[in-house]
Amino acid sequence: MGNLFAKEEPPPMVLVPPIFDFPPLAARTRMLVPAYDLLFGKLALRCLYEDYFEQPRHLSTRIMLKPLEDPNVDLITTVSGPLDQTSGRTMEGNALFRWQRDLDDPNTFMDIMVSTNDPMLRLRSCAYYPKYRLGAFGIFPLLKSKRVLPEDYGVMGLRYGSEILSIGTTFMPFPLSSDTPVSAWLVGRAGRLCLGVQYKPLCESKKPLCFKDLNNWNFSIGYGVGLGSPLCPSYSFSLELARSSQLIASFYQHFVVQRRVKNPFEESQIAGITNYIDFGFELRSRINGDKSLGSGDNSSFQLAASWQANKNFLVKGKLGPFGSSVALAFKSWWRPSFTFSLTAINDHLNGTTSYGFGIRTEDLREPSYQRADPNYVMLTPNKEHLAEGVVQNFGQRPLFQSNIDTGNYDHLPRELKPMGKIF
Structure with a gap:
């Protein structure tokens, strides 16, 4: 009789924490940037090198809000400046109001920004039509105190983008003279191999359409694996010949690992947690001995790594020839959520160490832990794999590795879905 009242033990589960920032702010405007600049892992490397690394002796604050009544709009305000007022610099601020047509598709949007840095009012707009795979975008500084470069009067673009x-x-659109430069790109993908070419003349060029000048061309080749979701491991390697004078080699890898955890605040069936680890490396080397575009060295390098231990803690570090930095970020998932970051910067040339601070407030998404069944987590053989299928749903639908491997992301929350397959 005792067996009739005995409760079946639930199978072991592993927590899948939400990403600290997904999609990153840079990904929300990727349709405004040539696909050549975003291919070969450049967007991921940019976020790895810059996010949460504050400037030395600076305080940075950011507030990101989304009204519940209209989730298609959001507001981002930023205030930053030096902690030492004797430097002569003052606090700077800007406000960005954005409208996005589809919550799951950031490719069609409009935003307007007001800034106290070189006082300006800027309008940006982008429209992409998936049926025809065509897009158009524009960046227009409506008010600007100084207009020096041609792009200060506005930039427009047309693009065709598909998966390959x-x-x-x-x-x-408003050329100052017949010498106004233009740019163009062509990138393609065949399986894991990517090829790209970009025509981008120098601003000081007097012949903007001089296609025979190799200094106006960039060429890249890359190899990568990954589906684009934070839950899928990925890596990319690329080689770029820039302006016939610089060779750039870059590598980026995203790891998804599971580790055992004993947390007294979680249920007894929680056996582990998923971690996200990112590593990036970039090497720039001049092949013609021309130092006019650099800082005087023929080559330079930069490497960085980040580790998200859980939904609350993120550790990042980067190393270069002139300095190194370590950043620690803590995120509280209240509503709105708060993120506090501390950066330590070591100047190798002067032998000094300085610190930067950052505070962020966010109310753009509904964060929560996800539950995964044993078929998804604990990728090495262990007793957890002997458990039968999930018998309980703990408030949300469990994650299944088989669905993710086949590209079925319908059951995933927005921040764990791929950012999109189009270039």
């Missing part, structure tokens, strides 16, 4: 090909161009 992207082609596009940018131009100045």
